[in-house]
Amino acid sequence: MIPFTYARATDVADAVRRGGAEAARYLGGGTNLVDLMRETIERPDILVDVTGLSHAITERDDGGLLIGAATSNTALAEHRAVRTRYPALSRAIVAGASAQIRNMATVGGNLLQRTRCAYFYDEAGAHCNKRHPGDGCDAMDGFNRMHAILGASPSCVSVHPSDMCVALAMLDAQVHLEAPASTRRLPLTELHRLPGDRPDVETHLAPGELITAIELPAASLAVRSTYRKVRDRASYAFALVSVAAALEVEEGRVKEVRIALGGVAHKPWRAWTAEAALLGQPATEASFAAAAQAELAAARPLKDNGFKIELARRTMVAVLGELAGEAV
Amino acid sequence: MTISVNGVEAMLPSDPRVSLLDLLREQLGLSGTKKGCDQGACGACTVLVDGERILSCLALAVQYDGRSVTTIEGLGTAECPHPLQSAFIAHDGFQCGYCTPGQICSAMGMIEEVRRGTPSHVTSDITAEVIPFSRDEVRERMSGNLCRCGAHNGIVDAIATLLPEAAE
Numbered sequence A: 001m002i003p004f005t006y007a008r009a010t011d012v013a014d015a016v017r018r019g020g021a022e023a024a025r026y027l028g029g030g031t032n033l034v035d036l037m038r039e040t041i042e043r044p045d046i047l048v049d050v051t052g053l054s055h056a057i058t059e060r061d062d063g064g065l066l067i068g069a070a071t072s073n074t075a076l077a078e079h080r081a082v083r084t085r086y087p088a089l090s091r092a093i094v095a096g097a098s099a100q101i102r103n104m105a106t107v108g109g110n111l112l113q114r115t116r117c118a119y120f121y122d123e124a125g126a127h128c129n130k131r132h133p134g135d136g137c138d139a140m141d142g143f144n145r146m147h148a149i150l151g152a153s154p155s156c157v158s159v160h161p162s163d164m165c166v167a168l169a170m171l172d173a174q175v176h177l178e179a180p181a182s183t184r185r186l187p188l189t190e191l192h193r194l195p196g197d198r199p200d201v202e203t204h205l206a207p208g209e210l211i212t213a214i215e216l217p218a219a220s221l222a223v224r225s226t227y228r229k230v231r232d233r234a235s236y237a238f239a240l241v242s243v244a245a246a247l248e249v250e251e252g253r254v255k256e257v258r259i260a261l262g263g264v265a266h267k268p269w270r271a272w273t274a275e276a277a278l279l280g281q282p283a284t285e286a287s288f289a290a291a292a293q294a295e296l297a298a299a300r301p302l303k304d305n306g307f308k309i310e311l312a313r314r315t316m317v318a319v320l321g322e323l324a325g326e327a328v
Numbered sequence B: 001m002t003i004s005v006n007g008v009e010a011m012l013p014s015d016p017r018v019s020l021l022d023l024l025r026e027q028l029g030l031s032g033t034k035k036g037c038d039q040g041a042c043g044a045c046t047v048l049v050d051g052e053r054i055l056s057c058l059a060l061a062v063q064y065d066g067r068s069v070t071t072i073e074g075l076g077t078a079e080c081p082h083p084l085q086s087a088f089i090a091h092d093g094f095q096c097g098y099c100t101p102g103q104i105c106s107a108m109g110m111i112e113e114v115r116r117g118t119p120s121h122v123t124s125d126i127t128a129e130v131i132p133f134s135r136d137e138v139r140e141r142m143s144g145n146l147c148r149c150g151a152h153n154g155i156v157d158a159i160a161t162l163l164p165e166a167a168e
């Protein structure tokens, strides 16, 4: 780890003032950043600890929920309002990492955690455009079983590893952002970028911009939502494919639906195409399969990950079927 | 800048790169907490901070200013072991013992999480106020603690003695 200075932010203004410095980084639970600093993949000069900022979960007048960015993953997953009104979010969080890591990890840090592509982690031995733009991508012709099937580019085929973000993308969450001269919010689906020819630029955040909170809209639909994660072992593994979905059926037809996929792309993947294909259709397995097929028409397999296309299709059908079963 | 470790105040390191794990082992001589992977993958370094289980290898010590840490040394002694330590002995919850301090600290944190109703990946009704308890729940909740000797059955048996609902 290269030397750095450490400061604990006392409030949002203090955090963005310090975080605006070049080579400053915000520090949440450190479960991703400290690991990457030890590997010298991340090399900040200044760490601004933001775990002392808001970790409140508050009800909005409009029925939504505001969640401070310093809230721990555990505190969010176990909160009553989240478990009862946004069950997919609780399920997604407890499907990720281990209890110890979820106790440390913050909401802000979970959003901005970096890919687990093994070549990205191999600073000494592998070429990676995300670490060193223009250096090439060893995953492209390497071992790419865990990599992307949607939205990838010739520069980078890595996936975003977060489970929580998949549920947030499905739930239409908004991200509250703060910088010295601006306060704004961004839909979670517009926070992360596809790799394009700049895989090193992972989000639409300005340098030094701080995530202060996420906001969940009031949503009766979300009450019937769930999250399913398919992985190589039953626990403590990253997703091969995951699906977050919410469904409302009226008189046998799909009245409202939201679907997002994890483990398939450089960002949490909102399945807009499948959603549009399902609206008004009979809530049957045949419709679910057709919608999944439509979403995955754009999928492109790499050498080792072709199985993900079929796995994503089947998982989408199974999750929608489960929700439709509950809805009748 | 101080940190309380097993009830004793200690100075935090001046170098912010020092992990809580290295502070415990190298500067305070508390070698009960183990370093397995140093990257968050094995759970051997698990300690309790204000009662919550965390991984000390991924924790920068400076971040824990003013907090209260409990390690295996703070739970019990050879003469006066914690009931969970005795249960690990009675149920063969270890072989080489390398993962054991982490397993025991993790189990202490887990029991508290279950008491306050934290759901897990295998909790079927995520809205339930009280978690119906089972061996599957123990296994899932302890999945962040690996044991290369494969003593998992004994570990679950030992933990179950503190959670009578899980015994069946």
Ligand SMILES: Cc1cc2nc3c(=O)[nH]c(=O)nc-3n(C[C@H](O)[C@H](O)[C@H](O)COP(=O)(O)OP(=O)(O)OC[C@H]3O[C@@H](n4cnc5c(N)ncnc54)[C@H](O)[C@@H]3O)c2cc1C
Pocket (backbone or CB within 6 Å): A025, A026, A027, A028, A029, A030, A031, A032, A033, A034, A050, A069, A095, A096, A097, A098, A101, A104, A105, A106, A107, A108, A109, A110, A111, A112, A113, A114, A161, A162, A163, A164, A209, A210, A211, A212, A236, A237, A238, A239, B039, B040, B041
């Ligand atoms: C062994 C292991 C297994 C894991 N398995 C899973 C898994 O299965 N599923 C899953 O989803 N995750 C998994 N994770 C990842 C884990 O969820 C993340 O490491 C964690 O959520 C990151 O949160 P943090 O607060 O520790 O972030 P940090 O490590 O502190 O920070 C991560 C990034 O976010 C930035 N940041 C933090 N807070 C803010 C803020 N408020 N505003 C702007 N930027 C900010 C930091 O600068 C840094 O770039 C695993 C991690 C490990 C080590």
Ligand code: SF4
Pocket (backbone or CB within 6 Å): A115, A117, A118, A119, A120, A127, A128, A129, A130, A131, A136, A137, A138, A139, A140, A155, A156, A157, A158, A199
């Ligand atoms: S897939 Fe992306 S992160 Fe992985 S080696 Fe290629 S450029 Fe790097």
Ligand code: FES
Pocket (backbone or CB within 6 Å): B034, B035, B036, B037, B038, B039, B040, B041, B042, B043, B044, B045, B046, B055, B056, B057, B058
């Ligand atoms: S040493 Fe901390 S998790 Fe392995």
Ligand code: FES
Pocket (backbone or CB within 6 Å): B093, B094, B095, B096, B097, B098, B099, B100, B146, B147, B148, B149, B150, B151
């Ligand atoms: S007892 Fe040897 S690693 Fe668990």
